[in-house]
Amino acid sequence: MTDTLDDLDVEGTTVGVRIDVNSPIGDDGMLADDARLRAHVDTLSELIERGGRVAVLAHQGRPGGDEFVSLESHADRLSELLSHPVDYVDATFSNAAREAVSALENGDCIVLENTRFYSEEYMEFEPERAARTHLVQGLAPVLDAYVNDAFAAAHRSQPSLVGFPTVLPGYAGRVMESELDTLGSIEETPEPRIYVLGGAKVPDSIDVAWSVLEKGLADHVLTAGVVGNVFLIADGVDLGDASSDFIYDQGYWDEIDRAADLLDAYGEQVALPRDVAVERDGQRHEIGVNALPPQDGEAAMDIGSSTLAYYERLLEDAGTVILNGPAGVFEDEAFETGTRELYNAATAVEMSIVGGGDTASALRQLGVDGFSHVSTGGGAALRMLTAEPLPAVTALENGPTQQQPADD
Numbered sequence: 001m002t003d004t005l006d007d008l009d010v011e012g013t014t015v016g017v018r019i020d021v022n023s024p025i026g027d028d029g030m031l032a033d034d035a036r037l038r039a040h041v042d043t044l045s046e047l048i049e050r051g052g053r054v055a056v057l058a059h060q061g062r063p064g065g066d067e068f069v070s071l072e073s074h075a076d077r078l079s080e081l082l083s084h085p086v087d088y089v090d091a092t093f094s095n096a097a098r099e100a101v102s103a104l105e106n107g108d109c110i111v112l113e114n115t116r117f118y119s120e121e122y123m124e125f126e127p128e129r130a131a132r133t134h135l136v137q138g139l140a141p142v143l144d145a146y147v148n149d150a151f152a153a154a155h156r157s158q159p160s161l162v163g164f165p166t167v168l169p170g171y172a173g174r175v176m177e178s179e180l181d182t183l184g185s186i187e188e189t190p191e192p193r194i195y196v197l198g199g200a201k202v203p204d205s206i207d208v209a210w211s212v213l214e215k216g217l218a219d220h221v222l223t224a225g226v227v228g229n230v231f232l233i234a235d236g237v238d239l240g241d242a243s244s245d246f247i248y249d250q251g252y253w254d255e256i257d258r259a260a261d262l263l264d265a266y267g268e269q270v271a272l273p274r275d276v277a278v279e280r281d282g283q284r285h286e287i288g289v290n291a292l293p294p295q296d297g298e299a300a301m302d303i304g305s306s307t308l309a310y311y312e313r314l315l316e317d318a319g320t321v322i323l324n325g326p327a328g329v330f331e332d333e334a335f336e337t338g339t340r341e342l343y344n345a346a347t348a349v350e351m352s353i354v355g356g357g358d359t360a361s362a363l364r365q366l367g368v369d370g371f372s373h374v375s376t377g378g379g380a381a382l383r384m385l386t387a388e389p390l391p392a393v394t395a396l397e398n399g400p401t402q403q404q405p406a407d408d
């Protein structure tokens with residue numbers, strides 16, 4: 001169990017708060033979607049209202065990527081969402097950062113620079129080593145406590161996530177607390193338990209499928225999206241050149257053998273699409289698996305209505321459903337049906353849990369809601385849903401094992 005904000009004496013305490021606001025960025029280099037910022041409003045408002053001195057730490061994008069930008073527009077948007085001034089400081093652990101943090105008064109909030117502007121932050125370390133990085137050694141001396149609210153990054157063993165709680169008392173923020181409460185007790189959720197694996201991250205999904213079937217966590221795994229296409233090919237279905245080329249181009253060709261091995265081991269429990277939707281004459285056209293391959297150039301873009309009916313029947317008996325990844329190319333109106341209908345059917349299950357950032361935005365776009373829990377995390381949620389520990393949570397649970405570096 002980790003301590004939470006209920007265990008922290010906030011007033012007058014200088015708190016480093018790690019949040020996950022890794023978001024889509026527009027062509028102008030500015031924040032294009034604020035969903036992840038909204039998620040942290042409760043934690044930050046509570047710390048501000050309780051008189052904390054709040055220094056926010058977060059990453060944005062990956063080095064070299066288009067979304068690797070500063071957190072200045074995030075700070076502006078946070079200020080609007082919190083209805084409270086939030087200053088931006090373009091430093092993370094230098095003298096300038098330390099001075100800004102030391103100057104905080106009760107109820108003040110600042111956002112420090114993108115942690116990944118600093119190279120060690122993009123590496124994974126054991127917590128003790130992470131605690132010796134420049135970021136932690138530079139900033140920890142001016143902090144009294146560390147709050148981790150960045151559930152969506154908790155599968156990364158990076159300095160801002162595992163280093164600070166190794167030298168400072170650590171607490172789970174409200175997002176982290178709610179995610180751990182729901183996803184941490186997956187073994188106790190009502191059975192039968194069904195995992196629906198769609199989307200495009202085929203290797204991750206196959207890892208999850210193996211893990212939950214081996215551990216006896218899943219009664220059934222339903223496949224959809226690119227994941228479903230890979231399983232169909234593994235089952236000997238000819239999906240045609242367009243879908244096969246797509247899978248090959250994504251570097252997922254070897255996954256077909258892994259999917260085939262999984263079908264050999266757990267075929268009874270793994271459900272495959274019975275039909276797919278392609279684009280023909282500018283319209284959605286459904287083809288039964290027995291009538292495949294499609295015509296030249298046609299790709300399987302969604303699951304079809306027979307698959308939906310089949311999956312809906314399986315979901316009727318489920319106690320818990322865990323879903324990750326859209327069932328098709330939901331961005332295209334002709335191929336959003338599978339995702340909308342399947343996820344709608346899932347909301348009727350006693351316990352319905354959704355993981356994945358793209359999935360959450362697909363559901364917002366399609367207007368589907370009513371789930372028991374929509375996770376803020378993609379990779380982190382998947383890892384928890386297979387009952388695997390998250391390094392950042394383990395570091396919080398273990399508590400400080402090293403002395404806080406001194407401010408000299």
Ligand SMILES: Nc1ncnc2c1ncn2[C@@H]1O[C@H](COP(=O)(O)OP(=O)(O)OP(=O)(O)O)[C@@H](O)[C@H]1O
Nearest residue numbers: 199200201225226300301328329356357358359378
């Ligand atoms: N049949 C298909 N062919 C091609 N692309 C597909 C197909 N089905 C789904 N997709 C694509 O999968 C993408 C989303 O998959 P992804 O695995 O990234 O979702 P996610 O797990 O919610 O994401 P994350 O956790 O990274 O936020 C969408 O862009 C969608 O268009």
Ligand SMILES: O=C(O)[C@H](O)COP(=O)(O)O
Nearest residue numbers: 020022062152153378379
């Ligand atoms: O968006 C995410 O899944 C988290 O912020 C982690 O980002 P990363 O995959 O770049 O480490």
